[in-house]
Amino acid sequence: MEFRIIKAPSQGAIDILMRRKGSARTETPPCMEAVGLVQGRMIEMVVAADIAEKAVGVTVEDIRGSCPQNMILLAIFGDTASVESALRDIKNKAEEGMDIC
Amino acid sequence: MEFRIIKAPSQGAIDILMRRKGSARTETPPCMEAVGLVQGRMIEMVVAADIAEKAVGVTVEDIRGSCPQNMILLAIFGDTASVESALRDIKNKAEEGMDIC
Amino acid sequence: MEFRIIKAPSQGAIDILMRRKGSARTETPPCMEAVGLVQGRMIEMVVAADIAEKAVGVTVEDIRGSCPQNMILLAIFGDTASVESALRDIKNKAEEGMDIC
Amino acid sequence: MEFRIIKAPSQGAIDILMRRKGSARTETPPCMEAVGLVQGRMIEMVVAADIAEKAVGVTVEDIRGSCPQNMILLAIFGDTASVESALRDIKNKAEEGMDIC
Amino acid sequence: MEFRIIKAPSQGAIDILMRRKGSARTETPPCMEAVGLVQGRMIEMVVAADIAEKAVGVTVEDIRGSCPQNMILLAIFGDTASVESALRDIKNKAEEGMDIC
Amino acid sequence: MEFRIIKAPSQGAIDILMRRKGSARTETPPCMEAVGLVQGRMIEMVVAADIAEKAVGVTVEDIRGSCPQNMILLAIFGDTASVESALRDIKNKAEEGMDIC
Known part of the structure; x- marks a missing residue:
């Protein structure tokens, strides 16, 4: 898995993500102070x-x-602290989730 | 083959799977306490x-x-014990199934 | 090339194969006691x-x-002995077919 | 590049090739005693x-x-001697064609 | 990531890029003295x-x-100095952006 | 990058290329004595x-x-000397073009 964070994303970068989102949701995320990216x-x-x-x-x-049908990138919008915390959660729990099988 | 298990999956994760399922079945699985994922x-x-x-x-x-047309992921829904047992079955029998040829 | 054999295949596994078959044939195979799979x-x-x-x-x-247009999997239906024999044929003759050029 | 030759091809194997051919030609090849395959x-x-x-x-x-749009396989139909000779031509000339640049 | 710069791009090269651009923007870039390419x-x-x-x-x-849906190439149009400076920015900041997670 | 040159190309080889060209140009190239191919x-x-x-x-x-949208092959038509010269240009300048960044 790979991780990136963009602080104060430009409109161009947001447009690139919004043109490709999987959900049918039409409202924009309430806070776009930062965007976290996860690829895998x-x-x-x-x-x-x-x-x-x-x-x-x-x-x-x-x-x-x-x-x-092929999701390869996750975009996580929010304030910087929340995005960083969500990315850290993914990093830690993704490894731990494998010991069940 | 790779294995993951999600306990008490969020609605967002279930939506991602349901948007991409291969069968025409319209009813949701009876139990979604856990979801097992197998990729290969x-x-x-x-x-x-x-x-x-x-x-x-x-x-x-x-x-x-x-x-x-290209199936690469299997989602197995049920209660946690049943999902874990099904994943264990796949892991054990997949190797043993190769000695026939 | 990779080989697998499924004895007494479940309806779910047969459905997955039938949803993706290349031929326009509509009748199901006369015998589905076993299914051999070949990928390459x-x-x-x-x-x-x-x-x-x-x-x-x-x-x-x-x-x-x-x-x-991209065939990557072959499914061979029949009784167990015939399927095993067909898979063995493929395994043996595929190598021998290369010495012509 | 990889080479194979099928002598007296079965109708099933010919069907698989004909379902995927690139040209709009409708007549079948005049001689199908053998079929040479080249992949690359x-x-x-x-x-x-x-x-x-x-x-x-x-x-x-x-x-x-x-x-x-992506051609990866060539099928060469004819009598066995002609197909073998065409495959040998490809094998020899493909290497020699590289010394120009 | 890979980088290239084309100075005074030919109409043919610009056409190849414009036939494939993701945005719906219809006006051509104001300055096309140089084009920087980034792939990743x-x-x-x-x-x-x-x-x-x-x-x-x-x-x-x-x-x-x-x-x-799969963006793999970025084209950056402008005068030569600005394009070179933008490419240098990407090169430097892309590495530094990884230490957050 | 890989290079090939075909001298006096057959109609079949030209057809394969023309069926897949990216531009909307309808006239055939004025000279097809040779065709240079570049893949990358x-x-x-x-x-x-x-x-x-x-x-x-x-x-x-x-x-x-x-x-x-994915261009992976370039076909360069002309008389043999011009095609060879264009291929040599690409080979030499493609390497030199990388030292800017």
Whole structure:
């Protein structure tokens, strides 16, 4: 998995993400002070999306990859502290989630 | 093959899976206490789907990959114990199934 | 090339294969006691399909991969002994077919 | 580049090739005693198609790969001796064609 | 990430880029003295687009890759000095942006 | 990057290229004594197209890869000497163009 954070994202970068989002949601995320990006294989991204959804103060969007059904990028919008905290959660829990099988 | 388990999945993670499922089934799985994820090449996933279908207490969905015809992810819904048991079955039998040829 | 055999395949596993078959044939294979799976690159699969078609007691279907034109999986239906024999044929003859060029 | 030859191809194997051919030609090749298969990257296949077109006694078809525009397989129909000779031509001239640049 | 710069680009090269741009913008970039190209995985390209958008004197276009949703190339138009400066910014900041997580 | 040259190309090889060209141009190139082929990643091909467009006596076409937006092959038509000279230009300048960043 790979992680990036963009602080005060430009309109151009937000447009690139919004043109590719998977959900049908039409309202823009309430806070776009920062955007966290997570990229990985599909199985990792489903788990990461679940962890991010359970974090507070962030909005999660799956960004479509080379075909509509293939999610390879997750965008997490919110204030900087919340986005950083959600990314840290994904990083820590993704490894721990593997010991069940 | 890779394995993950999500306990008490968030609505967002379930939505991501349901937007991409291969079957035409419209009812949601009866129990979604946990969801097991299995990812692999197509030949492995057909075998894994067969093993999961023969396990008790779980509902199996193939999740479409980069194009509709290419299945790369299997989602197994049920109570936590049943999902863990189905994942363990796949892990053990997938290896043993190769000695025939 | 990779090989798998499923004995007494579940309806779910058969559905996954039938949703992706390349031929326009509408009747189901006469015997589905077992299904053999062969996966490889396209050039290998054309040769494997030819060998399987020449074997007795089995029905061959090419399963579409990531796009309709891309065959990456072959499903061979029949009684267990015939399927095992067809898979063994493919394994042996595929190697021997290379010494012509 | 990879090479295979099928002698007396089964109807099933011919069907798989014909369902995926790139040209709009509707007549079947005049002789289908044997079929030669060549697989490679697109740049190699254009050169191989040119060499095969210049050989005698064979019909050349480009078989579409994972998407219609990406040709990865060449099928060469004819009597066994002509097909073997065309495959040998491709093998020899493909290497020699590289010393120009 | 990979970088290239084309000075005084030919109409043919500009056409190739314009046929594939992601945005719906119809006006051509005000200055096309030079074009900078950046290629990478999607997560890197979103960050690079953000850095380029914040640079002065350049116009940024994301160029679509193998499928419409998968951006793999960024084209940055402007005078030579501005394009070189934007490329240098991307190179320096892309590495530094990783230490947050 | 990979290079090939076909002298006196057969109609079959020209058809394969013309079925996949990116431009909307309808007239055939004025001289098809030889065709040069260049294959590489998209960023390299944009630079190569620019170099070829600036060479004299040749016509440049970008050939579409696995999807309409993905150019992976460049075809350069002209008399043999001009095509060879254009290919040599691409080979030399493509390396030198990297020292700017």
